[in-house]
Amino acid sequence: MQSDNPSAAILVIGDEILSGRTREGNAHHLAQVLTATGINLCEMRVVSDEQDQIVDAVRALDSSLGGKYDLLFTSGGIGPTHDDITADAVALAHGTLAEVNDAARAILQERCDRMGTELTPGRLRMARIPIGARLIENAVSGAPGFSIGNTHVMAGVPEVFRGMVAWLIPQLASGRPVQSQSIEVRRGESEVAEDLKQLAASFADLSLGSYPFHDEKGWGTNLVVRGLDPERVEAAMTALKQRLAL
């Protein structure tokens, strides 16, 4: 599928995903938001809470550092504990340092005052932001994310991540949202492969995908047509139905 839409990657940081303890969900949520917005998600990565791993991935994925994509979104590792090293690692990748940010500290102090708690060293750790970064608002629990270069750093807690995504994405330059149509057929993928291949040749501007599944009724396949032009998507789906005599 050809597209002038911005390209993007998601980097999830956290041992709990790699150990299988937690099933990743933030990248899935953001993938849906990006598709609806017109940002072309090209890659997801999950790495552990280790500085080298994070630095290498940020440099490989953020175009402002010579990496592959226009935008990089991260999730995880910006909390108050010793294994939350994302702010430092992202700062290092961008050739700077993380230090306590006055605006972030004020947000945390205001929240602590309101809740009658103390701004402990652990909480203050969440105000450590790379020098030169812009804050990402956290309406859920206060502690902000941040943007530096083309890297946008958000929290791992799902509610907080979603809040940050809702605040951030509308502010980014985006392209034309991807249109899609899908149809479920009760046939194996092999039985539709040839028709799909021939159709793909006639609609090179679109992406035609087939996704087999198995349920209590046996095998079936979901056929999905995606593209930027809704009329072309409609035309391809019509042609597909004719070919398959649906």
Next chain:
Amino acid sequence: MQSDNPSAAILVIGDEILSGRTREGNAHHLAQVLTATGINLCEMRVVSDEQDQIVDAVRALDSSLGGKYDLLFTSGGIGPTHDDITADAVALAHGTLAEVNDAARAILQERCDRMGTELTPGRLRMARIPIGARLIENAVSGAPGFSIGNTHVMAGVPEVFRGMVAWLIPQLASGRPVQSQSIEVRRGESEVAEDLKQLAASFADLSLGSYPFHDEKGWGTNLVVRGLDPERVEAAMTALKQRLAL
């Protein structure tokens, strides 16, 4: 956490994950199996059904090609349709070509004979295997996966993927399974951060993680201790409970 266990990465191939249409689950399943087996999963990636993306990722992740990890597992892109290009891309990464494999063809032919269907060009496409690769058994739907170098290529359909994992993993050299203990506390992560940090300094051979969550009762944190020696894990959990007066 120090470990002599083999290191591993998972590469998921499929536009449907990146578009947000499908939530990834195979990598999560395999992560749990690897942790229980004693294989140290260090990275997950998801890339689109594009040859360059797959080739680059395989070369970056498979140590037999100069990549980062002892083992690489892939999921997706080995079906019968035009967008199933994993066999060709993995072959290319390993400096060889995919062609119809006699043993794989025999498996598919036997299955077609049994089901009274024909071995169509689409189905035969699933017998295309890189030259020199070893087959991975598919007890669910016949069409095999394969292993070449340190890359192990499996299907994307969850039932088939799980069947292949169950067949493959016991045959791989593995290490000591990771032991873990966890405890849930009804406190914010900030309130346990300092205790956790001090404990981590005394148990440098273990991995101590904290995973905040939010539910109808408010904020809580799961604290997880992981390591290879069950007695050390037990000792750290006991010390943690004492520190937190649990």
